Amino acid sequence: MSLEARAQADGVDLPLPDGWAVQRAPRTLLTVAAPAPASGFRPNIIVTAVRSEELIPDAAVAAIESIFERHPGALVISDDVWPHNGVAGRVIVFTYPAGETEVVVQHYVWVTERRVITMSASCATYQYVKLDALFGAVASGARFTEALA
Numbered sequence: 001m002s003l004e005a006r007a008q009a010d011g012v013d014l015p016l017p018d019g020w021a022v023q024r025a026p027r028t029l030l031t032v033a034a035p036a037p038a039s040g041f042r043p044n045i046i047v048t049a050v051r052s053e054e055l056i057p058d059a060a061v062a063a064i065e066s067i068f069e070r071h072p073g074a075l076v077i078s079d080d081v082w083p084h085n086g087v088a089g090r091v092i093v094f095t096y097p098a099g100e101t102e103v104v105v106q107h108y109v110w111v112t113e114r115r116v117i118t119m120s121a122s123c124a125t126y127q128y129v130k131l132d133a134l135f136g137a138v139a140s141g142a143r144f145t146e147a148l149a
Contacts, residue, residue: 015141071096
């Protein structure tokens, strides 16, 4: 899948997978969704940012606490160091139940000089094998500026 197109908002610039569309959503910088499936879960990527001078260990702990608060029944699979272009980062992979579907999320947390930026890439567990590398490629292609810091 090509990642030539890009989506930008408030100092965050992401590669956009072919066929995926930018959508408006409250309290997000960017929301990108896969083409709507005939049935089942619609994979998506959500980017947020908050002004903060937190260090990555504190931001990662806060992210994990937030995962358990927002997603009852969540299971954290991994929490790994994931720096990107000189920006400190972590990637937390977790699952949570959503009705009849189990959702898997690659949740990236990056700490710039003045912001904590998160990218949550979500899909149903049955979609994950096909989307794992794509989510990693989008995260690898992310660019940050301190535009609103």
